[in-house]
Amino acid sequence: MVDLKSILDVGAPILAFTTLFAVGLDLAPEDFARVKRAPLVVAAGLLAPLVLLPALAFALIWWFAPNPAVEAGLLLVASCPIGGISNTYSYLARASTALSVTLTGLSCALAVVTIPLLTGTFERFQRDALRVDAPVTTLLTQLVFMLALPLAVGMIARRRWPAWARARRPAFQRLAFVLLGLLLLLVLSVEARRVSAMLGDVVLLAAAFVTASFAVGWLTGAAVRADAADRFTLASEFATRNVTIAAVIAVTLLGRVEFAVFASVYFLTELPIMLAAVAVRRWRLR
Numbered sequence: 001m002v003d004l005k006s007i008l009d010v011g012a013p014i015l016a017f018t019t020l021f022a023v024g025l026d027l028a029p030e031d032f033a034r035v036k037r038a039p040l041v042v043a044a045g046l047l048a049p050l051v052l053l054p055a056l057a058f059a060l061i062w063w064f065a066p067n068p069a070v071e072a073g074l075l076l077v078a079s080c081p082i083g084g085i086s087n088t089y090s091y092l093a094r095a096s097t098a099l100s101v102t103l104t105g106l107s108c109a110l111a112v113v114t115i116p117l118l119t120g121t122f123e124r125f126q127r128d129a130l131r132v133d134a135p136v137t138t139l140l141t142q143l144v145f146m147l148a149l150p151l152a153v154g155m156i157a158r159r160r161w162p163a164w165a166r167a168r169r170p171a172f173q174r175l176a177f178v179l180l181g182l183l184l185l186l187v188l189s190v191e192a193r194r195v196s197a198m199l200g201d202v203v204l205l206a207a208a209f210v211t212a213s214f215a216v217g218w219l220t221g222a223a224v225r226a227d228a229a230d231r232f233t234l235a236s237e238f239a240t241r242n243v244t245i246a247a248v249i250a251v252t253l254l255g256r257v258e259f260a261v262f263a264s265v266y267f268l269t270e271l272p273i274m275l276a277a278v279a280v281r282r283w284r285l286r
Helices: 004-026 029-036 039-064 068-079 085-092 097-123 136-160 162-223 228-239 243-253 257-285
Strands: none
Touching (some): 004 085, 004 136, 029 039, 039 097, 039 228, 068 097, 068 257, 085 162, 085 228, 085 257, 097 228, 097 243, 136 162, 162 228
């Protein structure tokens, strides 16, 4: 029987590779040079979530008073780096894709330090043992094969065959939309029973965290005087957590499968909310 982990293990890498190849077709070195000229925006997108998202998680725990397993799952998700699918959201929304790629890569690289630091801090306030070391192998694999490689291939293709790249960009963008929609439908079909059973608790908490994180990211962008495209990207980076890392930590390092439930439902809840945000931005750009 197909489960959520199998879908994410296959679907997420295919979606990430396709989207980041399309991103590479649309990026040039000067796009990253622009990011380098905005160090305050990069610093805000990288460092602010380390403080604001845990604070937001504790506020929601106080408000919703979930059971200990859900509480631990939320804190685990809040301590994880930015998820690679954030690049898809920024690309489809025509926001600052170079900024998104930069923040995702740096966040995953820093996670070796930030995950043990945050989970160690959470353990002082949480009833279940949560202190863990970051899964370095998984992080490196994601950085190389799901971020750097497809992006580099796309940028090389743009440089060597610019006419082909210009002609194919719209098709790859549509393909990314289709793959994201298919992934959402597959997850919904497999997890319908679990979601309906948890609708009154986990889904509402996950939706609150996604929405509030997006709003906090947007306000952070406004605070550092980022433009509209950068603000949307910062909001997406705040709201998108690496649920693969959360699941790996929960299952392999902590041996607590129940902690991974919130990560799964979080991803399921995040997708439609972020797709709605992408649709609103594209509508406003018209």
